Amino acid sequence: MSTIGARDVQLATADRTTSDGFAGSSAMVRLERVDKTYESRRGAVQAARDISLEVADRELVSIVGPSGGGKTTILKLVAGLLRPTAGTIWVDGNRVEADPPQGIGMVFQAPVLLPWRSALENVTLPARILRLDMGAARRRARELLEQVGLTGFNDRRVYELSGGMQQRISLCRALLHRPRLLLMDEPFGAVDELTRESLNDQLLALWQADAKTVVFVTHSIEEAVYLSDRVVVLSPRPSTILGIETIDLPRPRDGSLRLEPEFAAHVRSIRASLGLAA
Template sequence: MAGPASSEADAIAVSLGAVTKVYDNGVAALGPLDLDVKRGEFISLLGPSGCGKSTALRLIAGLTAPSSGVVGVSQRTNETRAGYSIGFVFQEPTLMPWASVRDNVRLPLKLGHVPMAEADPRVEEALAQVGLSEFAAAYPRELSGGMKMRVSLARALVTNPGILLMDEPFAALDEITRFRLNNDLLALWRKLNMTIVFVTHSVFESVYLSQRVVVMSSRPGRISAEFRIDTPEPRVEEFRMSASYAAYCREVSNALMPSYSGLVGA
């Protein structure tokens, strides 16, 4: 039964319309690309290196401008609190080595001139959300790779984003840590009702995490296939062992093969 609630759920958070990106050196990185992401949706962009996945994220974040086409981003923020519309987690944690975990997480609020009385509880909440409350006073050199990435995630969450962009955040981690962070990310997504656009090279990660997997072709990147991953929610670890997971991975792998030379999940 359609109504205001279902209409709201279908609202578009991110829209790319006939977007292209050509760099100053003449390299055509992207497009034309057409992509709509619904509010609250978790999608993965999957494709070979150099196909424009990261470029698409940078366009959504406003870090670079399209050569042509239109990039639309909802300015609506987190439902429960005022915040910034977009959070960005990069492939490398890029933490300040001289600053504590707490101060690294506080950085966006400090740059935004958020008063200390408001910033402190938001920092503590973000650290709790990623399981790092006990390490607030630690320094990056004292952390594992997975913990550093949790700090980077907390730094994005502290701004209360409605849209979270993630550029291969777990690519350099060992498999056990990666699986654990995948599960934690899904739990946060459900709890915070964010829209997530996640870039990865891994078929297996994209199928496990996403409601929709968008496969991109070689440069200039275009959408070559899309897959809706329909599974019961909440998605749990047993899904990795299921026949449906294996079937989705085969479908996505087959769609990726023409442009990725079979290096699936690398």
């Protein structure tokens, strides 16, 4: 178990970078001294301050922290949906500027599906938008729906399905075009605990079968430990990095891991970083 203090979260490849700040780095995602301030009628609100972080290719990293502490803001900055007030962001070697980067899939807390369309039609929606081959997209969609346990539900309308099923469809939709980076914003926060654990296992199975980089925002420390290679711990607003917990637990993982002393030790360590009672 290893926790790194915020000021020690340095960019390991800094001595190999060139003038663009990124070349030579193997990271899929890199944030360098990123700030974000929102302007409003009541004045400026700083959501994130001096965030420097690298996420390696095929790494699964979770972000935890207090509500309103900037976790979602950081995810939106990486996705190019927001512009940083200061600092620079790279995704897959390209600086994130005016346009959202390519090759990203996103999953939100709410499934954001078209309820009058079928499960299969919702999953294949990105193919229509991106003008991909629809035959190949349907085959890929059926494979994904099978992998998340929704075989037989391809033609069911979304409004007929449970919240957990809808979130599985949302995950399949995000994976349809085989993104190299998957951004997930509290995707399982609205489902019951048993469903959440099942979704955790299905996410890990998908990630291990088709390795990609995942950045996962959650309020659940236990969920973060179970899923992740590393857990980034944020302070209250304005967000700064309090520490990064390296999760040195074996893979593949299953539910029995939650009963192990090493699992509990990681949870306690992260709680301590957040100033929470053990």
